[in-house]
Amino acid sequence: MAKEGADMTEETQYMIDRNAGKEGVIVESPSNAKEMRAVVLAGFGGLNKLRVTKKAMPEPQNGEVKIRVKACGLNFLDLMVRQGNIDNPPKTPLVPGFECCGIVESVGENTHGFEIGDRVMAFMNYNAWAEVVCTPVDFVYKMPDEMMFAEAAAFSLNFVAAYMMLFEVAKLREGMSVLVHSAGGAVGQAVAQLCSTVPNITVFGIASCFKHASIKDSVTHLFDRNTDYIQEIKKISPDGVDIVLDCLCGENTGKSLSLLKPLGTYILYGASNMVTGETRSFFSFAKSWWQVEKVNPIKLYEENKVIAGFSLLNLLFKQGGYNLVKSVMNKLLSLYEQKKIRPLVDSLWALEEVKEAMQRIHDRGNIGKLILDVEKSPTPLMANDSTETSEAGEEEEEPEGDNDSKERMPFIH
Structure with a gap:
């Protein structure tokens, strides 16, 4: 495959x-x-x-x-x-x-x-x-x-979303570590390429095993989404990671939060776990929602963790963020012309x-x-x-x- x-x-x-x-x-x-x-x-x-x-x-x-x-x-x-x-x-x-x-x-x-x-x-x-x-x-x-x-x-959509999550929300800088779910998807690959523009970034990618051969060179460490990737990542980085980008939601939310370092940022930008069959399933929606770890603000305060959400389309069409997006697009087009991203x-x-x-x-x-x-x-x-x-x-x-x-x-x- x-x-x-x-x-x-x-x-x-x-x-x-x-x-x-x-x-x-x-x-x-x-x-x-x-x-x-x-x-x-x-x-x-x-x-x-x-x-x-x-x-x-x-x-x-x-x-x-x-x-x-x-x-x-x-x-x-x-x-x-x-x-x-x-x-x-x-x-x-x-x-x-x-x-x-x-x-x-x-x-x-x-x-x-x-x-x-x-x-x-x-x-x-x-x-x-x-x-x-x-x-x-x-x-x-x-x-x-x-x-x-x-x-x-x-x-446009994938690279702008990846850039804004990494640099506008999570403030990515040299020496940080990033965990990205669905590393083989369009956003996941955009994240990996943008991380390569910053020195000494460690990227942990989660993807289905049949994609590994094609994307293994784009990330630092690659794990099968069906394995206990939490323990595997902690073997490499006992303190966890600085940034988690999650497009899955459900049970992955709690797992991802447990991996955050102090002052780390977890960003939810999708909920693909809620899509299982061809049509909408109330059971799948309820199950995925139930698996989301209930966030305790006091625990966030004690552990110095940040939880954020990101929706590029809402930012553009509901919240008037098109000028900010335009400035991000200009930066991305410059990176493209420098052949740093594609x-x-x-x-x-x-x-x-x-x-x-x-x-x-x-x-x-x-x-x-x-x-x-x-x-x-x-x-x-x-x-x-x-x-x-x-x-x-x-x-x-x-x-x-x-x-x-x-x-x-x-x-x-």
């Missing part, structure tokens, strides 16, 4: 490099084209709730940029959104997705800093998984000339293959980031048995467990 993951990343990289010469070409859309393809979530639940449909093309409003999308990022949060497993979920039907990249097609009134033809990446408050998006200029960033679209779609792309998928892409994340099979490539053609089997395009946008029901019995096709051809 480890070799399969490594080969997949190499093949994906070949696809990215092969298309490098095509990225500067701007394809003009017909002037009468008023519709676009988009992935639509018809209702909360399983994979059968997703469809590629035709939707009216948006036009930029005051202060907005219209982007012809080339690629979109797919995150574990998107699985939780699909299930409705988040606080205050939006109403369906909706177009999922929180990040994309592409070419500026037009700009609204009072929009400054961008011109038609600019290559950009953007954060979205939903609606990213479409051929065309419109978003306020505050959430749009120019891509470096050498950055490919697949890289851009893998860059996003790791696991695989590319057509919009019509979104179900299979989501299943790969659900199975924790990815090493790095999964990308929806808007211009990629689906493989024949995927086009027939997964997300069929519907002119009317109506949902066509499938048996809930049907996808589990179907053969998984190779991700890249």
Whole structure:
């Protein structure tokens, strides 16, 4: 399995490099084209709730940029959104997705800093998984000339989150130690790369064993998530670690807190343990919540420990933190141009293959980031048995467990 993951990343990289010469070409859309393809979530639940449909093309409003999308990022949060497993979920039907990249097609009134033809990446408050998006200029960033679209779609959310947790919240500095769960994922690999920019940082990574061969060089020490990693880490560092980055929650919360040194910082930035089946499970949610160690403020005071939470999307879209994020993005783009960091792309998928892409994340099979490539053609089997395009946008029901019995096709051809 480890070799399969490594080969997949190499093949994906070949696809990215092969298309490098095509990225500067701007394809003009017909002037009468008023519709676009988009992935639509018809209702909360399983994979059968997703469809590629035709939707009216948006036009930029005051202060907005219209982007012809080339690629979109797919995150574990998107699985939780699909299930409705988040606080205050939006109403369906909706177009999922929180990040994309592409070419500026037009700009609204009072929009400054961008011109038609600019290559950009953007954060979205939903609606990213479409051929065309419109978003306020505050959430749009120019891509470096050498950055490919697949890289851009893998860059913004993961690297900004990793940077802000390490440097803005936990104040990472020389000589510290970091424990990162899901070290093989896109955020985990971003954390590892950013830690390498600071001298003498020890990174403890937790990941499924089949990923170890592919990511072992990115961290200092690597452990199987199914072993007693607490004791293994204490053998190496009896005092514990300075920073814990936890995207799992549940029983890992108490374990991680027990590893913190005095003045150490634990940061929760996800709750993937609450996703077990294809649809939302109240039992899984309750079990995961029950396993969270109840935090005693007096104990924190006595042990000099810090507990924090981090949600980049809430910071951007609910708490007005876009100026801080913009300053972080500038630092990250500088590191990219210095070749100190580079996003790791696991695989590319057509919009019509979104179900299979989501299943790969659900199975924790990815090493790095999964990308929806808007211009990629689906493989024949995927086009027939997964997300069929519907002119009317109506949902066509499938048996809930049907996808589990179907053969998984190779991700890249």
